[in-house]
Amino acid sequence: MPTALVLGVNGQDGSFLAEALLRRGYHVIGAARDTTCRHVAPASGLTYERLDLQDLAALGQLLEECSPDLVFHAAAVHGPAGFAYEPVWAAMAAVNTVSLHAVLEHARTRSPTMRVIYANSAKIFPGPLAGRIDETTPYRATCLYSIGKIASLELVRHYRTRHGIAAGNLILFNHESRRRPANYFLPRIAEALDRALADPAFRLEVETLDFHGDWSCAAELMDIAVDIAEKAPGEDFVMASGTTWTGRAAVETVFARHGLDWSRHIAVRQAPRDPGPAFSVALDLLEAKTGRRPKKHISDIVELLRPASPR
CATH class of the missing domain: 3.40.50.720 (NAD(P)-binding Rossmann-like Domain)
Structure with missing residues (x-):
């Protein structure tokens, strides 16, 4: 062994x-x-x-x-x-x-x-x-x-x-996972989704959503x-996942999965701005050497992060 x-x-x-x-x-x-x-x-x-x-x-x-x-x-x-x-x-x-x-x-x-x-x-x-x-x-x-x-x-x-x-x-x-500190971006969004589902008046303030990320x-x-x-x-x-999102598109996608309008629950402090050029993480070597690449969609990841979701 x-x-x-x-x-x-x-x-x-x-x-x-x-x-x-x-x-x-x-x-x-x-x-x-x-x-x-x-x-x-x-x-x-x-x-x-x-x-x-x-x-x-x-x-x-x-x-x-x-x-x-x-x-x-x-x-x-x-x-x-x-x-x-x-x-x-x-x-x-x-x-x-x-x-x-x-x-x-x-x-x-x-x-x-x-x-x-x-x-x-x-x-x-x-x-x-x-x-x-x-x-x-x-x-x-x-x-x-x-x-x-x-x-x-x-x-x-x-x-x-x-x-x-x-x-x-x-x-x-x-x-991401529930084992990651809750003050990172996607865990915060997962908690906000959970609370919005329980309370239609809930709102979370974030600084900006105009950035690119791969989760x-x-x-x-x-x-x-x-x-x-x-x-x-x-x-x-x-x-990485190989899929790049803007913060805004990620939030819209995970809230829409539950029929929610994200803008009713996420307040953005900064005025909308151009997030700049996108990036893309290339997984060619990973696939060539292991035959694998991550499959979890961002909505699936957020479901795993939600405090009230089943494991």
Whole structure:
């Protein structure tokens, strides 16, 4: 039975990764700094290890003891749009980048056949995005978070090309679930839809809807991530739905599914403006290497996010 170590198992991505790996028969070790495992059921078969990724000695000991065939690094210090990273820079660098280096060094020196998959971010691409976005799109740092993610991207590529480690980046666009903080855009819209269905007078205020976004289902993306680990672990992939929406079109679509006029329930502070050129995430490499691409429509994703909707 292959062994997989999931760093950041209590986060959205880590927990869905663990569940996908368990379904496929892996022995899964999940690590996070909390006292207990948050999302994955105790009866699932997962082995939980309490670990602070800023403690490199403890991380090295865990890698030595469990000797995983596969490591998913899904831990991160991050926040929604507008989050100030300056006060948490040291912790963010330690968790997002320095601990990744420790994993890659363990692979180089102790376990050269170990595969390493890193959850990277589309924040490496400077906004506003426009045109075709794929694995060759130039990246540039625009905040402290993207500085760390670009460093991690290059670390993975360095250990892959210089030392032959089967390591890859998942360059993730917006991907949603109930396990994601409720202050992100689509979870807020899902809650607003739920409340509007219960109260015709409900209104949510948002700053603007004149922007472009690509939203996918986190559980679906993480299941595809396991395919990447099994079929193409030594490559980088952009991961998204492949369908771009304006915020306005997304809101109109999910409210119309329930026969509601979104404008009665969503108040936009800024005057309407041109959202600018659209972008499109190209999934050609993902389909070629795994035979898969996300299928969940934005309305399906919002239904999964609604607090009152059945699971």
